[in-house]
Amino acid sequence: QNEADLFAAEIPDVSKDFGLSLPWAPSGILPKVRWLKAHEPKILEKGSRLLQAKDFLLFHLTGEFASDNWSSKGLINAQTLKPTQAWNSLALPNDLIPTIGKPWEVAGKTSMNNKFLPAGIPVAIGWSDALAGMLALEVFSKPTAFVISGSSDIAGISCAKLSEGKHSLSTVPESCAPLPVIFGPTQSSGSAISWAAELFNSTPEDLLTKSLERSEAHSEIFLPYLAGERAPIWRSDIRALFAGLSxxxxxxxxxxxxxxxxxxxxxxIIDQAKSLSKELPSVVHLGGASHQSKLWLDIRSRILRSEVISFSESDSSSIGAAILAASAATGISPEVLAPKFSGEKLHFTSTIENQNIAGIEYQKYLDWVERSIR
Structure with a gap:
């Protein structure tokens, strides 16, 4: 956290330097590298490379040091591919940065020395799990809103063109993907539900069923900031609260x-993302295991005030990885291939009445968010 705070003070707006928008966070590459330089400098000696987990696996399969511009954001400008000012401030050799290519390009073939697969198999560079999941949900095939659920959620929209404006979300520019994306991760979603289920000696499924027992607007509000919150607040110090109980x-x-x-x-997150785009997607694509539940589809549709479409394969990131591999093998663009991998889809639209009730509760939620971050 300290290293992220130092960078934030030195370079508060990274958009020009990075070629994309990205809040400073301890999970970023550069704060980690800064920590390594101060505490474990030998790790950064000659011959080392700064790799994501998927790049590390790629190296062991092919012997190639390669990554994509999204995964290496901060080390390089995502548009020019040149080292960033932030990277240069660390005074480390550029040899630490791997070769940059497209996620759907072949980085190399499995080597004779790899211990996992037969030699000679082409291997794509690959993407982050978040962007691979978006690919599987057809986010890059046409402008759409999306939510990928798990222990935390990833939500946002894709669009034809990003608009200028102040915000606290991440942007994926056209240089990184077939369509630009505005998105952000939450800190706790499935993990908050599991916590509550354990606290009340219940189950996540029971919470889901019980949550729809009463039809009128509720006064009870919960902010799921059990470990702080990421987008769009980015506060590690705030905590969860219940409000409106009687x-x-x-x-x-x-x-x-x-x-x-x-x-x-x-x-x-989606509301803030929509404020930065001229397009307002009319449907929301849903990924993740929880969205196989029709109750969750109803709840998401109420909250998001739109039709929702759930994709049958719960592990969207793995499907996205398969699409990248197919693209590398065939030369067909990944966004064109994505619909062929989507499988069965569930469509749901809640009633206007239920959407309006959820809207009333959402305004109460926003009021409590404002109180909590003062």
Whole structure:
């Protein structure tokens, strides 16, 4: 965190330097490298490379040091591919930066020395799990909104062109993907639901069912900031809270607050993303295991005030990786291939009445967000 804070003070706006928008965070490459330079400098000696996990595996399969511009953001400008000012400030050799290519390009073939696969198999450079998941949800095939669920959520929109404007989300520029994307990760979604289920000696499934027992608007609100929050707040110091509880509040009301509170975090991101694009997607594509539940589809549709489409394969990142491999093998663009891998889809649109009720609760949620970050 200290290294991220130092960079934020030195370079508060990274958009020009990085060629994309990205909040400073301890999970970023550069804060980690800065820490290594101060505490473990031998790791950065000659012959080393700065690789993501998928790049490390690529090296062991092919012997090639390669990555993509999105995965190496911060080390290089995502558009010019030249080392960034932030990187140069560390006074480290550029040889640490791997060769940069497209995620769907062949980096090399499996070597005779690899211990995993037969020699001679082409291997694509690959992408981050988040962007591979977006690819599988057809986010790069046409402008759309999306939510990928897990322990935390990733939410945002793709569009034909990014608009200028102040925001606290990440942007994937056209130099990194077939369509630009504005998105952000939450800190706790599935993990918050699991926490609540354990706290109340229940199960996530029971919370989901109980959350829809009462049809009118609820006064109970939950901010799922159990370990702080990432997008769009980026505060590690704030914590979760329940609000609006009374003697009349029942377990079903608490369940509703938890489930809808998690859902509201994704809408908060999508609403901010939509403010930066001239396009307003009419549907939301959903990925992740929880979205196989029709109850979750109903809840997402209520909260997002739109039709939702759930993709049948819950591990969207793995499907995205397969699409990249197919693209590398055939030369067909990944966004063209993506619909061929999507499988069965579930469509759902909640009633306008239920969307309006969720809208009332969402405004209460936003009010409590503002109070919590003061």
């Amino acid at each position: 003697h009349q509040s029942k377990f079903s009301d608490i369940a509703h607050a938890v489930i809808f509170g998690v859902g509201f975090t994704a809408r908060h």
